[in-house]
Amino acid sequence: MKTAICYYSYHHHNTLKVIEAMKEAGDVDLICVTTRQAVHLEEYDCIGFASGIYGFCMHPSVLEFAKQYLPEGKKVFFVYTYAGAKGKGAKDLRAIAEGKGCTVLGEFGCRGFNTFGPFKLFGGSGKGLPSQKDLAEAQDFYRRISQK
Template sequence: MKAVIVCTSVSHGNTKRIADVMGQVLQARVVAPEQVDMAELATCDLVGFGSGIFMQNVHPQLRQFVQALPTGARRNAFVFTTSGLPALRVRPFTRPLVRLLQQKGFEVRGTFSCRGFDTSFPFKLVGGIKSGRPNGADLVAARTFAEGLRDRIGAAA
């Protein structure tokens, strides 16, 4: 199975830590949107898209990257996020990106979210929230999620 992970991690490296764990399991390169080789992306069996959450949304850089992707043949994808605050059940942070990927022809095979250290306003005033996250348990959960993807998609690839 050939995989790549497109990750935007700009504040504390929270999302990159999760991406690196998933990348090890999936034997996938982890790249920023501006580093993506479009020819490589077209040959992947699985593409991951990850971002920290900013004002209830994925980072604009990742969203713009996905919006610019050509609509094409169905490919497998997954979405993952890190955030200081929990997502609302009625509006998960991943939902808008999942819908956009589906419009682009991706079959989103799973989503993963965990908490991450957050020093955005107003949390900066108190030194941030969720210090130490993602933690060991979060990294284990990310590994388990990626193993499930590998087992489901790798067998079909």
């Protein structure tokens, strides 16, 4: 299954680590939503959207990208990392995808290292996350949805 994962990951590249693990498990291209590039999502069987959770939501740049470039009727999935409160998680993306008649295969989330706000004073939360176990679970998740 030819897959593109469209992502935004800047705080500690936690989300990038997760989707790089998924890339090792299949035929996956990673597309950063903030770099200007020609986007041809039509050629993929399946499209993932990934980011950290910022203010209880996935990053707006990923939502905008999905609104603009996600073709109708694709298989989709969502990936996010967070410190401890995922809030809405992928809810908004799910609504965008379903509005385009896409099939949601699932979502994967795990905790990531965080130094935002007061956490910085104490050396951050979730040091060492995502863990090797998280990355292995991310690969299992991707292999599982690839069968669908």
